[in-house]
Amino acid sequence: EPEVTQTPSHQVTQMGQEVILRCVPISNHLYFYWYRQILGQKVEFLVSFYNNEISEKSEIFDDQFSVERPDGSNFTLKIRSTKLEDSAMYFCASHGRGLNTEAFFGQGTRLTVV
């Protein structure tokens, strides 16, 4: 069964450092997302990406965040200068064409900023 894969599964970084979280969406999907879940809280939408550009972003997705699809398979989330409050589980998801299809989620990357 096709799946969304994320690397690394865990990342520890020092405050102020840049991190890149990587995702390989399902190959024939067209819509890509990043969500985050701060420990003990709900899953929050960050950004959606379609046709090589951001199609929607939340208020959380400020200038320190960026996304990229550098090749035909990877989808990355970059945090330029990490803050303690960026510590969270980050989920990548991808979605097929129709609105009646569902998003498939990766297993997540747990980011810890120290």
Added chain:
Amino acid sequence: AQSVTQLGSHVSVSEGALVLLRCNYSSSVPPYLFWYVQYPNQGLQLLLKYTTGATLVKGINGFEAEFKKSETSFHLTKPSAHMSDADEYFCAVYRDTGRRALTFGSGTRLQVQP
């Protein structure tokens, strides 16, 4: 923007008892509704979804949910709880009409007592 409310952050049932997890949405148009389960330290897996058509939808692991427009609800049920059902469950809806990004409820952690 759409929103969802999950009543009860924790629900405890006995093994073999009925499971009922509540979800209400805010929407002026028929929404697309989803229930996801989050296994420990893992990503989100789709349990079931309502898009159009039959209002009673069946999902994996014996779960089902009924879309009730008059009550703006999409409660998740299972006739007989099993110990392996003890996880966290999230109700979700598309953020905006025609958009695929999801807004999640705050989650309900299901405990199953032997």
